[in-house]
Amino acid sequence: MCELLMMSSSVPATVNVELGVLARHGGGEGPDRDGWGIAYYQDDDVRLIKDAAQAYGSPWIGFVEGLALKSRLVIAHIRRATTGKIALRNTHPFARELHGRMHVFAHNGAVPSIFAASEFQLGRFRPVGETDSEFAFCALMERLAAAHDKHKRLTLAQRSDIVAQFARDMRALGPANFLFADGEAVYLHGDRRQMHAGRSAEGPGLHYHVQHSVAGRPLAGARGVKVKDGDRPVILAASVPLTDEEWTPLAKGELLVVQNGAIYQRLS
Numbered sequence: 001m002c003e004l005l006m007m008s009s010s011v012p013a014t015v016n017v018e019l020g021v022l023a024r025h026g027g028g029e030g031p032d033r034d035g036w037g038i039a040y041y042q043d044d045d046v047r048l049i050k051d052a053a054q055a056y057g058s059p060w061i062g063f064v065e066g067l068a069l070k071s072r073l074v075i076a077h078i079r080r081a082t083t084g085k086i087a088l089r090n091t092h093p094f095a096r097e098l099h100g101r102m103h104v105f106a107h108n109g110a111v112p113s114i115f116a117a118s119e120f121q122l123g124r125f126r127p128v129g130e131t132d133s134e135f136a137f138c139a140l141m142e143r144l145a146a147a148h149d150k151h152k153r154l155t156l157a158q159r160s161d162i163v164a165q166f167a168r169d170m171r172a173l174g175p176a177n178f179l180f181a182d183g184e185a186v187y188l189h190g191d192r193r194q195m196h197a198g199r200s201a202e203g204p205g206l207h208y209h210v211q212h213s214v215a216g217r218p219l220a221g222a223r224g225v226k227v228k229d230g231d232r233p234v235i236l237a238a239s240v241p242l243t244d245e246e247w248t249p250l251a252k253g254e255l256l257v258v259q260n261g262a263i264y265q266r267l268s
Contacts, residue, residue: 002239004077004237005238008235009072010260012070016065024056034079035051035091036051036054037051038075038076039076041073042069048093055078073186077091082110083132089130090131092105099148103181107137109133109174109178111173113173113174114136117169122139125145140162160255167253167255171191171253177205177206179237185257185258187258188257190205206239207239209235209241211236235258237256254266
């Protein structure tokens with residue numbers, strides 16, 4: 001299945017070597033060869049870099065790492081195609097704007113029945129590609145837009161409840177590990193994961209790891225993450241642990257709401 005990566009920090013940090021680790025899953029050591037992408041939140045916008053080619057050996061990976069881009073929130077994805085052609089339009093993460101905020105979504109799993117599911121209706125938001133993942137993202141944006149239209153401005157708690165219900169509906173259709181960011185917080189949903197072809201999906205599908213960094217030194221064991229200044233918490237999340245240190249698995253159906261490197265809420 002696909003590989004997910006997220007970094008959240010209270011101050012701008014850089015993510016570099018983890019891209020290489022993830023890239024080895026994307027063609028070098030794993031089966032995920034069908035594209036990759038990474039989104040960096042910067043001020044009120046998102047710098048989105050994607051490629052439909054395999055990540056392993058891609059010159060873009062070295063280019064991105066060489067830039068040492070700084071961000072408080074980074075979401076990356078390595079694709080293994082299940083629905084939709086291998087094409088840029090089907091490459092995660094996907095991004096949409098709502099009420100002046102950029103929203104980003106990346107999914108690990110397969111929910112092919114979502115196209116006909118009554119709980120997932122589309123309106124103003126439409127997919128560019130053919131994937132079940134982008135369709136799901138558009139359906140989530142419809143729910144958020146409808147709630148925004150009704151309440152004018154949603155609190156973080158209200159948005160979290162909407163995402164939690166969306167996650168419950170989505171995982172009823174199939175494995176639904178995803179990362180979703182709304183410009184203020186990032187939502188980590190853990191579900192099942194198919195580790196090997198021919199085997200049934202099982203948990204955990206997402207793990208997270210919390211560390212601190214001091215004065216810009218690399219985090220111990222968290223290769224390639226540097227915090228610009230101060231003693232600040234950093235949260236990393238990935239489909240499988242990327243270091244030898246202990247990572248915490250998300251329980252099936254658990255939704256972790258993270259804001260500026262800190263856990264805001266847990267939902268299920």
